[in-house]
Amino acid sequence: MQIDRPxxxxxxxxxxxxxxxxxxxxxxxxxxxxxxxxxxxxxEKQLPNVVVLPRTxxxxxxxxxxxxxxxxxxxxxxxxxSLSGTVLAVTGGVxxxxxxxxxxxxxxxxxxxxxVEAGCVNAWVTNAVKSRGLLFAPDPxxxxxxxxxxxxxxxxxxxxxxxxxxTTNHVLGFEMVLPDxxxxxxxxxxxxxxxxDGYDLRGAVIGSEGMFGVVTRVLVRLIRAPQMYKTLLGVFxxxxxxxxxxxxxxxxxxxxxxxxxxxxxxxQAIEAAYHFGFPLDAGAVLIVELDGLAAGLxxxxxxxxxxxxxxxxxxxxxxxxxxxxxxxWKCRKRAFGAIGRLSPNFLTQDGVVPRSxxxxxxxxxxxxxxxxxxxxxxxxxxxxxxxxxxxxYDERDPDQVRRALAAGHDIxxxxxxxxxxxxxxxxxxVEKIDFMEKQFSKDDLDAMRTLRRIFDPENRCNxxxxxxxSKRCADFAPRKQIAA
Amino acid sequence: MTPKPSSVxxxxxxxxxxxxxxxxxxxIDLTSLNRVVAHTPEDMTATVEAGITLAxxxxxxxxxxxxxxxxxxxxxxxxxxxxxxxxxSGPRRFGYxxxxxxxxGLTVVLADGTVIKSGGKVVKNVAGYDLAxxxxxxxxxxxxxxxxxxxxxxxxxxxxxxxxxxxxxxxAEKLIDAVVGSELTPMVFDLHRLASSGPAPxxxxxxxxxxxxxxxxxxxxxxxxxxKEACSLDYEAEFRASGVASHRWSVLPxxxxxxxxxxxxxxFVARAGNGIIYHxxxxxxGRETVPSALMTRLKDAFDPGHILPExx
Numbered sequence: 001m002q003i004d005r006p007x008x009x010x011x012x013x014x015x016x017x018x019x020x021x022x023x024x025x026x027x028x029x030x031x032x033x034x035x036x037x038x039x040x041x042x043x044e045k046q047l048p049n050v051v052v053l054p055r056t057x058x059x060x061x062x063x064x065x066x067x068x069x070x071x072x073x074x075x076x077x078x079x080x081x082s083l084s085g086t087v088l089a090v091t092g093g094v095x096x097x098x099x100x101x102x103x104x105x106x107x108x109x110x111x112x113x114x115x116v117e118a119g120c121v122n123a124w125v126t127n128a129v130k131s132r133g134l135l136f137a138p139d140p141x142x143x144x145x146x147x148x149x150x151x152x153x154x155x156x157x158x159x160x161x162x163x164x165x166x167t168t169n170h171v172l173g174f175e176m177v178l179p180d181x182x183x184x185x186x187x188x189x190x191x192x193x194x195x196x197d198g199y200d201l202r203g204a205v206i207g208s209e210g211m212f213g214v215v216t217r218v219l220v221r222l223i224r225a226p227q228m229y230k231t232l233l234g235v236f237x238x239x240x241x242x243x244x245x246x247x248x249x250x251x252x253x254x255x256x257x258x259x260x261x262x263x264x265x266x267x268q269a270i271e272a273a274y275h276f277g278f279p280l281d282a283g284a285v286l287i288v289e290l291d292g293l294a295a296g297l298x299x300x301x302x303x304x305x306x307x308x309x310x311x312x313x314x315x316x317x318x319x320x321x322x323x324x325x326x327x328x329w330k331c332r333k334r335a336f337g338a339i340g341r342l343s344p345n346f347l348t349q350d351g352v353v354p355r356s357x358x359x360x361x362x363x364x365x366x367x368x369x370x371x372x373x374x375x376x377x378x379x380x381x382x383x384x385x386x387x388x389x390x391x392x393y394d395e396r397d398p399d400q401v402r403r404a405l406a407a408g409h410d411i412x413x414x415x416x417x418x419x420x421x422x423x424x425x426x427x428x429x430v431e432k433i434d435f436m437e438k439q440f441s442k443d444d445l446d447a448m449r450t451l452r453r454i455f456d457p458e459n460r461c462n463x464x465x466x467x468x469x470s471k472r473c474a475d476f477a478p479r480k481q482i483a484a
Numbered sequence: 485m486t487p488k489p490s491s492v493x494x495x496x497x498x499x500x501x502x503x504x505x506x507x508x509x510x511x512i513d514l515t516s517l518n519r520v521v522a523h524t525p526e527d528m529t530a531t532v533e534a535g536i537t538l539a540x541x542x543x544x545x546x547x548x549x550x551x552x553x554x555x556x557x558x559x560x561x562x563x564x565x566x567x568x569x570x571x572x573s574g575p576r577r578f579g580y581x582x583x584x585x586x587x588x589g590l591t592v593v594l595a596d597g598t599v600i601k602s603g604g605k606v607v608k609n610v611a612g613y614d615l616a617x618x619x620x621x622x623x624x625x626x627x628x629x630x631x632x633x634x635x636x637x638x639x640x641x642x643x644x645x646x647x648x649x650x651x652x653x654x655x656a657e658k659l660i661d662a663v664v665g666s667e668l669t670p671m672v673f674d675l676h677r678l679a680s681s682g683p684a685p686x687x688x689x690x691x692x693x694x695x696x697x698x699x700x701x702x703x704x705x706x707x708x709x710x711x712k713e714a715c716s717l718d719y720e721a722e723f724r725a726s727g728v729a730s731h732r733w734s735v736l737p738x739x740x741x742x743x744x745x746x747x748x749x750x751x752f753v754a755r756a757g758n759g760i761i762y763h764x765x766x767x768x769x770g771r772e773t774v775p776s777a778l779m780t781r782l783k784d785a786f787d788p789g790h791i792l793p794e795x796x
Contacts, residue, residue: 169585192734192736196774197771199774200622202774352607352609356527421608432611441600447598
């Protein structure tokens with residue numbers, strides 16, 4: 001069963017929601033709902049019928065139960081920074097925004113754990129514990145806004161996943177409200193041991209894109225902050241040379257905290273926006289960050305510099321102060337923001353290829369850019385083989401929109417062909433539904449559907465995502481869409 | 485007789501026939517399916533069939549100075565399929581995590597003989613649900629693991645272990661707290677009491693891995709805390725081979741000493757940093773489980789005829 005018609009909600013239903021979360025916790029006027037019509041994937045838009053802003057798990061459960069009684073779709077939402085339409089209300093429905101449940105509830109320094117509400121902003125966790133030498137490892141570029149609950153939904157990564165892993169490696173357990181309103185806890189409890197008997201349902205829920213229920217509280221693992229960082233910036237004539245450097249560093253048996261690459265177009269945009277001092281004529285710049293104990297880090301840095309030079313690096317700069325290091329990362333993490341100077345709109349892709357295929361992939365993207373007549377700057381997690389080509393277009397020109405989508409499609413198809421994936425950290429959402437059949441067999445998808453039914457037998461939680469055959473916004477309300 | 489399929493097709497047939505007859509399938513010997521399908525050193529990934537032993541895999545990876553940093557005892561006999569089924573781990577768990585942290589792709593034969601895949605061979609991938617997690621520690625109850633892809637780690641330049649004997653639990657607890665509060669980043673952080681231990685029954689063990697400089701610096705610091713005596717990790721195998729019943733008890737790491745007190749003198753090996761105790765004697769302590777209704781629905785959906793083993 002799947003709700004596949006536009007949802008309507010009565011004024012009595014709105015009153016009932018107000019009775020649960022209070023009138024100031026319910027948004028239903030069209031003007032105010034506009035904020036919730038899309039996430040950072042802006043090509044498709046749709047208004048939810050109503051947004052509720054609960055303050056407690058009990059309020060979430062009561063809202064979810066009410067929706068279950070009335071067969072209404074529920075769409076959990078964090079900060080809406082997702083990039084694949086993951087929180088789009090495709091048929092309309094009741095959006096449950098966790099932004100008011102944003103507290104850090106407990107920090108257990110001895111056991112290196114923190115219990116937070118799902119709407120807690122990612123960066124707040126590290127900010128709260130860094131004075132004690134700890135940090136929360138997943139650090140997506142949107143970490144100043146994105147929520148821990150959203151990180152759980154998308155299994156978020158960030159530049160430092162190369163060494164430290166992604167969200168699933170750093171979330172010990174969580175409380176969630178199932179689509180029938182039942183409150184459960186999965187995984188390690190705040191005062192419990194890390195081993196839990198039974199199936200790893202925690203692991204199955206992480207990355208399920210909000211389709212299994214509403215996560216309300218999360219127990220995260222904190223790790224010791226590195227004693228020292230050594231952050232290097234290699235300047236290369238070409239993306240190929242920088243890519244080979246990445247492979248050679250791995251082959252030398254080093255695991256840097258991060259290896260991030262930016263090509264010439266994006267470097268120029270960043271320089272225009274933030275004036276870091278990047279060379280404007282370099283083919284690529286590569287950020288390599290080594291971290292860990294101070295002992296031995298200097299020798300590793302020398303080895304990295306040597307490898308850069310072997311690959312014809314024009315120069316290698318080393319961040320001399322913590323401020324220089326922070327400035328460098330600020331430029332990297334705000335790269336998407338700098339794109340506004342190049343183009344009114346951009347479409348971000350999130351493909352992954354085996355590291356060794358990066359040079360081939362980059363050549364393909366250049367050819368793709370020429371073929372479709374659109375500029376495609378690149379900024380990406382080179383160490384993981386996770387690319388983020390940014391296809392630039394102007395949404396006022398329908399032909400550009402069409403070409404942008406076609407270019408994105410070509411790039412992701414190539415990732416699959418090279419043995420990779422169509423998404424490394426942004427998720428499938430509505431954007432990449434059509435690729436699921438390229439990457440997975442019918443049997444694989446059936447097994448995923450089976451898993452979903454365990455949690456949500458009515459397919460009511462965040463419907464029309466992930467699976468081929470889902471409805472699109474265009475099926476309901478073309479007025480909210482640009483011509484695509 | 486234990487069935488020993490020599491091909492994927494044979495394994496599929498075995499399961500689909502059992503499903504049709506609703507006949508229980510006992511242990512399946514997968515040691516004929518033991519190939520290294522691919523090892524790409526420059527990508528630091530490897531794909532192997534489930535019947536390969538952990539030791540055979542490590543030998544292969546070692547040729548390129550890489551390893552899967554998962555070290556349950558008995559790697560010469562333990563297959564990768566068993567490591568996944570039982571979520572087996574060893575002393576390096578504190579620093580490296582478990583097989584859950586390295587598995588990036590999984591191929592499984594379901595109860596009806598269908599082959600499904602999840603994940604892939606790239607180190608970062610969120611396409612589709614993370615089905616593979618259900619099979620880690622799933623005891624073969626949802627399907628038979630056929631092939632696994634792992635991300636790997638380079639072999640460290642240096643790896644050293646040191647220990648300190650403690651004659652009372654209070655002293656051991658104090659030492660453990662000192663390590664937690666220090667700048668040390670050990671890969672191994674254990675406490676054990678073996679049946680063969682002499683008058684100083686408790687031993688704290690630390691292991692360090694990394695560059696020579698990192699390891700030397702840490703050995704110096706550990707020495708200042710009283711951890712000076714070089715050692716090996718043989719105690720793990722000795723404990724497991726000693727035949728004492730081994731129960732697993734997982735507690736908040738800060739409650740480890742309290743838990744050890746309740747063991748009433750029974751031999752044990754504990755991952756002190758993780759709060760996991762493997763002990764002899766009678767079972768102590770409660771066990772955390774996931775909600776049983778979801779467990780049942782999952783089993784019924786993936787193995788409707790209940791032909792595969794039940795979760796213990």
